[in-house]
Amino acid sequence: MGMDSQGFTLIESLIAVAIIAFLAGIVYPGYTGHVKKVYRVEIAGLLIEQAQHLERFYARNGSFIDASGLSAGNDRYRITAALNPQDYRLVATPVADSVMAGDPCGNFSLTSTGARANPGAAAHMSRKACWGQ
Incomplete structure (x- = not known):
């Protein structure tokens, strides 16, 4: 009579853990x-x-000037507004300890003329990639 197999061996368990870790390393990013x-x-x-x-x-x-009711942002970005009589500039800056800190899009800027920009963005990031448009 041969040995009966009862469960996983240590090697089989380590291989399963290694496969799961490898897959998680691919999926998570x-x-x-x-x-x-x-x-x-x-x-x-x-x-x-x-x-x-x-x-x-x-x-x-x-x-x-004196516009009220503006949003301060959310948990990931803080919004500041530079308000002038005839124009404005809104800037969203990533919160330092949020998931967006260090994001390659940098800050988001929108002016009264509709100009959209990403000050501090990485060279490879386009406005379309950052703004989703």
């Missing part, structure tokens, strides 16, 4: 990249929403 892309689209949308708010304020008041 892709997942993280997708999550960052979603967060970029989210902040771009929030900036556009804030620009629309400012345009409505200007239509009622004839100036962007």
Whole structure:
């Protein structure tokens, strides 16, 4: 009579763990990249929403100065607004300890003329890639 096999051997278990770790190493970076892309689209949308708010304020008041109700951003980006009588500039900066810290798109900037930019973006990142448009 031969030995009966009862469960996994240590080697089989180590091989299974190694395969799982290898697969996780391939899948996780892709997942993280997708999550960052979603967060970029989210902040771009929030900036556009804030620009629309400012345009409505200007239509009622004839100036962007003292516009209220602007968003400060979210857990991943902080939004600052430079408001002048006839123009504005919104800038979204990644929060230092968030998943977006060090993102290759850098900051997001939107002006009253509709100009979109990414100050501090890596050279390989296009405006289309960062803004999702």
